[in-house]
Amino acid sequence: MAEFNVNKAFLEDIRSAIDARQSSSIKDIFGELHPSDIAETLYRLSKDEAIFVFSCLDEEQAAETLTFLDEEIRPRFMQLFTPTEIAERVIDNLDSDDAADIISALPEEQQKEVLSKITDFEQAKDIADLLGYDEDSAGGLMAKELVKVHLENTLIQCVREIRKQAEELDDLYAIYVVDDRDILVGLLPLKRLLLAPTTANLQGIIDTNVVSVTATATREDAAAIMEKYDLVVLPVVDELGRLMGRITIDDVVDVIKEEAERDYQLASGISEDVEADDKVWVLSRARLPWLLIGLVGGIAGSRIIGAHESTLQIHPEMAFFIPLIAAMGGNVGVQSSAIIVQSLANKSIQSNGIWQRLLKELGVGLISALVCALLLLGYALFFADSLSISLTVSIALFTVIIFASIMGTLIPLLLDKINIDPALATGPFITTGNDLTGMFIYFSIGRLLYGLF
Amino acid sequence: MAEFNVNKAFLEDIRSAIDARQSSSIKDIFGELHPSDIAETLYRLSKDEAIFVFSCLDEEQAAETLTFLDEEIRPRFMQLFTPTEIAERVIDNLDSDDAADIISALPEEQQKEVLSKITDFEQAKDIADLLGYDEDSAGGLMAKELVKVHLENTLIQCVREIRKQAEELDDLYAIYVVDDRDILVGLLPLKRLLLAPTTANLQGIIDTNVVSVTATATREDAAAIMEKYDLVVLPVVDELGRLMGRITIDDVVDVIKEEAERDYQLASGISEDVEADDKVWVLSRARLPWLLIGLVGGIAGSRIIGAHESTLQIHPEMAFFIPLIAAMGGNVGVQSSAIIVQSLANKSIQSNGIWQRLLKELGVGLISALVCALLLLGYALFFADSLSISLTVSIALFTVIIFASIMGTLIPLLLDKINIDPALATGPFITTGNDLTGMFIYFSIGRLLYGLF
Secondary structure, three states: OOOOOOOHHHHHHHHHHHHOOOHHHHHHHHHOOOHHHHHHHHHHOOHHHHHHHHHHOOHHHHHHHHHHOOOOOHHHHHOOOOHHHHHHHHHHHOOHHHHHHHHHOOOHHHHHHHHHHOOOHHHHHHHHHHHOOOOOEHHHHOEOOOEEEEOOOEHHHHHHHHHHHHOOOOOOOOEEEEOOOOEEEEEEOHHHHHHOOOOOEHHHHOEOOOOOEEOOOEHHHHHHHHHHOOOOEEEEEOOOOEEEEEEEHHHHHHHHHHHHHHHHHHHOOOOOOOOOOOOHHHHHHHHHHHHHHHHHHHHHHHHHHHOOHHHHHHOOHHHHOHHHHHHHHHHHHHHHHHHHHHHHHOOOOOHHHHHHHHHHHHHHHHHHHHHHHHHHHHHHHHHOOOHHHHHHHHHHHHHHHHHHHHHHHHHHHHHHHOOOOOHHHHHHHHHHHHHHHHHHHHHHHHHHHHHHO | OOOOOOOHHHHHHHHHHHHOOOHHHHHHHHHOOOHHHHHHHHHHOOHHHHHHHHHHOOHHHHHHHHHHOOOOOHHHHHOOOOHHHHHHHHHHHOOHHHHHHHHHOOOHHHHHHHHHHOOOHHHHHHHHHHHOOOOOEHHHHOEOOOEEEEOOOEHHHHHHHHHHHHOOOOOOOOEEEEOOOOEEEEEEOHHHHHHOOOOOEHHHHOEOOOOOEEOOOEHHHHHHHHHHOOOOEEEEEOOOOEEEEEEEHHHHHHHHHHHHHHHHHHHOOOOOOOOOOOOHHHHHHHHHHHHHHHHHHHHHHHHHHHOOHHHHHHOOHHHHOHHHHHHHHHHHHHHHHHHHHHHHHOOOOOHHHHHHHHHHHHHHHHHHHHHHHHHHHHHHHHHOOOHHHHHHHHHHHHHHHHHHHHHHHHHHHHHHHOOOOOHHHHHHHHHHHHHHHHHHHHHHHHHHHHHHO
């Protein structure tokens, strides 16, 4: 099976089945599809069409499709169920982590009702435990389903135990070994389970060097550990080292991606984690603070230029190059800081390397500054009549680029030292700061040079 | 075992062992560590220290550590080995995908020599096959090691076959089922293998609905499929559907991350995939093109302002707000386009939603424009004496923000339509374009209003 893509012909088939209200043929069409593909199809249909299709789905498919739908759209389909139906038809078909996600998105009073309708008490307890963890913690990412065996078991007992426990699982990636206090002591790789003779001693074949994360660690920590050690599944333990659950890589992929995207959003001047589908007001609220910083910076800039009003009256050509100087300072600053921010995010900068970094950035700044300043000098000498303005803009451009390189390197490093997210630096802060210093440098050099010539 | 972190005390221990040339105690210290942690430690040591530590490592550990080192640093350690040693001590200890990566980084003539020294011909063939794939294709990501069984086998034959094949593997995630032409027909989940009675028929328990990717697809396609279907391992097939290898999620995590980071770099005006550790010249080359775009834009801006020289001579206060208008247009444009770029990357915008997106962005633009323009009007009326300049700057700001919102939305959508990476739009292109239109709008409104009052 190749990847499925929703195309026009497929949508037309679906729509004609919807129009004819043929539930059974819809059930057949979707019977073969992965829940992720069903969710994608629902997005392409109108609200009423999507609800009709959803109501035709087989129970397990419907439950899993819900986990692939955006949290904003999910309520449309959830409201088709009573609390008892949510417990019996949705929750019962899901792993504990997905079940907890679905329940935590419900209104407070409904959460308790749904939990109380779950007939399997063990399952209800697992979900209630998971609901207790902070959404941003490793515990908030984990699932309770796992296979564990006791250290004192023989291999034959293990296999029997694993068979019993595996029935509850979607798939099996690792078998955890605990002692009699439920403390995680090792891992039994599936490969060894298959290869070991049935008479083997469990203690002899387990891997005791097992990496774990505590449930209260952040989800970013859990993601970093899995990424660093190339893990597919990571056991979660409590402060005592007792096995609480496990995180699988597919949940962490989302965390890793969100983290990389957050840096990009911060750098673009968007302060909350928003998506294009969010409401106009949410989008505006995430963006206005940065615009206001820019506004205040712009007003401050107008005061700096205003202080040179007399120069401007005599030499209005000074004004021509204001946007150039401001923009170049901003561009260089953003470039310098973006590289530092990414290196910090990937932990590839060691704290003792600051001076080395700065020196290298100065090198890049010098090359850029020389190339740009000489090109601008050439242009100005050729097209403008005045030597003063030509020299002023090119010397100012050179100085601004060097200065912006240094600031773009130092500010994110300093922010990181005092535990502020350095991605903030690449946003409007650096652009605005460099605009201001750019204006100051430009007019100071202008005043100096116009005095000389 | 918690996550390991290189700290000062640990480095001191290592350094004193290095100074005393105690190879055996170094071997002991590193014996417990994950290759990823060893690589991290090597980065913190001087070149000579690192080489000494590396030479003390146990053979398998040394080989795996090499796979965690940056490609720029790896040659330092590779040159400790002769081609025969690379074949026998490095390649023989690695999976085919890592082995192919190590070999492909060697100089051309050395590659053949190393390949010819590999004693296991099957292994040499696998690696030679992998070297044939483009680095950016799904084939370039895959490993040859996998467990496959034939459809006609009985379950007992399967188990015997799996035991034999699993010895070659680091760990086992899936068992693939092929027909007599080696065409992938299904997947045997480990869970079912454990739960099925030994008398079961293989055809009855396999999952025939198996997602695969062709070896010539791009690595981004492979990553997208694994992400969409939450897969841990993805089988790779050739054009005929024959099973060629498999990709594991840890290799794909890097692809997903690189992709997210590339958008950020493009948006920050860095054209190649560079890292902070790259040479000064490489960093400059990646950044200069964007600066030159900014420079040309700035010069064009100077012409626009120059056309209003007479206005500036009479009203020098017009110049005060040039950086404000330019910066705000740039900021809003970058914000608008960043949200669109991310939505496009996550495929959450449907092609028929362009008008809806534009309408929403206009809403956000209107709110931002109103808030910022009114604040600026208040400031200007209070601090500047002239009604004309106050009205000019606030009306110009309002217009520029609306315009930048529209451009910031449309340009990435249009670039995407014509198959150009829309992340380009959030970079200096949008900032420069908005600077120019901002100046044009500002001075046009200024001329109009000064004429009226």
